[in-house]
Amino acid sequence: MAENYDVIIIGTGAGGGTLAHTLAPSGKRILLLERGPFLTRETDNWDPGPVFVDGKYISKDTWYDADGKPFQPQAHYFVGGATKMYGAALYRLRPADFGEIRFSDGISPAWPLDYGDLEPYYTRAEWLYQVHGDHGEDPTEGPASRQYPWPAVSHEPRIQELADDLAAAGYHPFHAPCGVLLNEDHRAASECIRCAWVDGYPCLVHAKSDAEVIAVRPLLGLPNVTLVVGAEVTQLRTDQSGRSVTDVVVTRAGQRESYSADIVVLAAGTANTAKILLRSASDRHSAGLANGSDQVGRNYMFHNSRAVVALAKQPNETVFQKTLGLNDFYLANRSRPPLGNIQMLGKSNPEAMKGEEPELTKLAPHWGLEEVARHSLDIWLTTEDLPKPDNRVTVDSDGKIHLAYRFTNAGETAALYDELKTILNKTGLAAHHVLSKNFYMDMRIPIAAVAHQAGTVRFGSDPLTSVADVNCRAHELDNLYFADASIFPSIGAVNPALTVLANAIRVGDHIAERLR
Numbered sequence: 001m002a003e004n005y006d007v008i009i010i011g012t013g014a015g016g017g018t019l020a021h022t023l024a025p026s027g028k029r030i031l032l033l034e035r036g037p038f039l040t041r042e043t044d045n046w047d048p049g050p051v052f053v054d055g056k057y058i059s060k061d062t063w064y065d066a067d068g069k070p071f072q073p074q075a076h077y078f079v080g081g082a083t084k085m086y087g088a089a090l091y092r093l094r095p096a097d098f099g100e101i102r103f104s105d106g107i108s109p110a111w112p113l114d115y116g117d118l119e120p121y122y123t124r125a126e127w128l129y130q131v132h133g134d135h136g137e138d139p140t141e142g143p144a145s146r147q148y149p150w151p152a153v154s155h156e157p158r159i160q161e162l163a164d165d166l167a168a169a170g171y172h173p174f175h176a177p178c179g180v181l182l183n184e185d186h187r188a189a190s191e192c193i194r195c196a197w198v199d200g201y202p203c204l205v206h207a208k209s210d211a212e213v214i215a216v217r218p219l220l221g222l223p224n225v226t227l228v229v230g231a232e233v234t235q236l237r238t239d240q241s242g243r244s245v246t247d248v249v250v251t252r253a254g255q256r257e258s259y260s261a262d263i264v265v266l267a268a269g270t271a272n273t274a275k276i277l278l279r280s281a282s283d284r285h286s287a288g289l290a291n292g293s294d295q296v297g298r299n300y301m302f303h304n305s306r307a308v309v310a311l312a313k314q315p316n317e318t319v320f321q322k323t324l325g326l327n328d329f330y331l332a333n334r335s336r337p338p339l340g341n342i343q344m345l346g347k348s349n350p351e352a353m354k355g356e357e358p359e360l361t362k363l364a365p366h367w368g369l370e371e372v373a374r375h376s377l378d379i380w381l382t383t384e385d386l387p388k389p390d391n392r393v394t395v396d397s398d399g400k401i402h403l404a405y406r407f408t409n410a411g412e413t414a415a416l417y418d419e420l421k422t423i424l425n426k427t428g429l430a431a432h433h434v435l436s437k438n439f440y441m442d443m444r445i446p447i448a449a450v451a452h453q454a455g456t457v458r459f460g461s462d463p464l465t466s467v468a469d470v471n472c473r474a475h476e477l478d479n480l481y482f483a484d485a486s487i488f489p490s491i492g493a494v495n496p497a498l499t500v501l502a503n504a505i506r507v508g509d510h511i512a513e514r515l516r
């Protein structure tokens with residue numbers, strides 16, 4: 001007979017890995033099921049060719065859009081999940097994000113808890129993930145009960161110059177919070193961490209604060225924690241009453257296996273968490289497990305993001321560019337709704353540009369792209385998108401994911417872009433552009449860019465409009481919890497991972513208390 005665990009956690013990314021780390025000291029017997037392998041440490045990790053052109057670390061999944069057109073989602077199935085590739089920009093949501101916010105295309109709904117409820121967990125997440133930053137610099141952020149564990153990563157000269165120019169023009173630039181291991185405990189790694197390979201690359205020297213390095217690896221020797229990799233969860237089965245998950249069905253190396261636990265936590269990432277629930281339909285849960293509200297899979301969000309390359313005559317020799325953020329347009333004012341966040345991106349390089357824009361760059365000579373990259377300032381704009389019921393994940397009879405998505409808040413996205421152009425003009429960048437007038441290589445992020453996916457299993461107090469309660473337990477089941485980005489009722493306009501980490505610690509505390 002299969003062994004029974006206290007807790008099974010499905011997925012080892014930001015949510016699942018961090019939850020396991022929170023629960024492990026309880027001594028309870030924990031099984032981590034992860035569909036991917038460990039990401040191999042190899043020189044390709046830092047090579048834009050394999051990473052961006054070949055997509056070596058992108059899953060081989062095929063998903064389908066609303067018209068049934070196949071696409072390859074930029075999903076990453078490894079121990080550590082998407083955090084293996086993330087940019088480690090670890091922002092808190094603003095206090096206003098937890099309430100209702102009106103946008104041109106509708107309302108961003110309130111969370112069932114407020115900023116103050118999550119604040120202690122934000123602090124714990126920042127300390128666990130060794131975030132560098134400076135609380136108090138960004139006027140839009142909420143109160144912090146504790147300063148970051150490490151000072152902000154300093155700007156390199158070109159970014160410092162930009163920060164000075166922004167401040168002189170009346171803006172409020174701040175040092176972006178960043179999860180990199182620059183401290184004394186990681187001296188060896190820190191020798192090469194001032195590198196370009198953070199955003200979109202796995203870290204060869206394990207000096208990025210990802211969920212594998214920070215949360216999962218430290219548990220590997222513990223007698224009460226078992227990790228099974230290559231284990232794709234396909235279905236959850238319940239008892240006769242439909243109130244308890246009894247079996248976690250897994251495909252591993254082509255074989256079917258089954259595991260059981262007193263408590264099961266789904267943290268497979270937004271789309272896959274919904275997929276597992278939808279594929280677990282039964283007599284008791286005919287529309288999918290925990291889906292009496294018909295909310296599972298709905299309200300998918302992924303941010304209205306835009307990557308912009310501003311070209312200046314002056315070369316930009318910055319290596320680690322992601323040190324600056326700007327939230328001057330984040331909050332609503334009397335004349336406009338909230339527009340969003342502006343931050344620096346990882347530095348462009350010719351190979352990555354070819355991978356990201358094969359059509360646009362195919363005729364460009366390599367030296368031409370090198371010059372573009374040398375002079376680029378890479379900027380990321382994020383506007384909040386809204387949780388719309390028809391923006392949803394469904395699953396077909398073959399178990400394939402279908403993702404229907406329509407952009408919202410296009411007006412706010414355009415307004416933020418206009419603000420950026422004003423900023424670039426005010427900070428003297430326009431005068432130095434390679435071309436005689438402003439030139440931006442502008443990349444709208446398509447549906448396949450699922451990096452910031454959230455929603456599909458939102459939590460709330462009303463079982464008619466949400467899937468999980470305030471503790472992230474399924475309303476309809478006694479022993480099923482969620483700990484990933486799927487629970488977000490709204491997404492805000494800052495990067496989501498720190499909120500996933502903080503909430504996973506919160507859910508972990510709750511489960512530990514319940515098991516006690």
Ligand SMILES: Cc1cc2nc3c(=O)[nH]c(=O)nc-3n(C[C@H](O)[C@H](O)[C@H](O)COP(=O)(O)OP(=O)(O)OC[C@H]3O[C@@H](n4cnc5c(N)ncnc54)[C@H](O)[C@@H]3O)c2cc1C
Pocket residue numbers: 010011012013014015016033034035036074076077078079080081082083085086087088089090091199200201231232233234267268269270272273276450451452453483484485486495496497498500
């Ligand atoms: C290139 C990139 C850059 C990013 N940059 C940032 C950033 O700078 N800042 C930020 O805040 N966020 C960033 N993000 C987003 C951030 O990584 C995610 O928001 C976060 O990882 C989501 O956490 P999660 O737990 O929901 O999912 P994940 O971290 O993806 O974890 C899900 C896990 O479940 C596993 N899994 C999936 N299906 C199954 C199954 N059926 N059975 C078993 N296991 C399964 C997956 O393999 C994975 O390990 C970035 C993401 C990417 C891809």
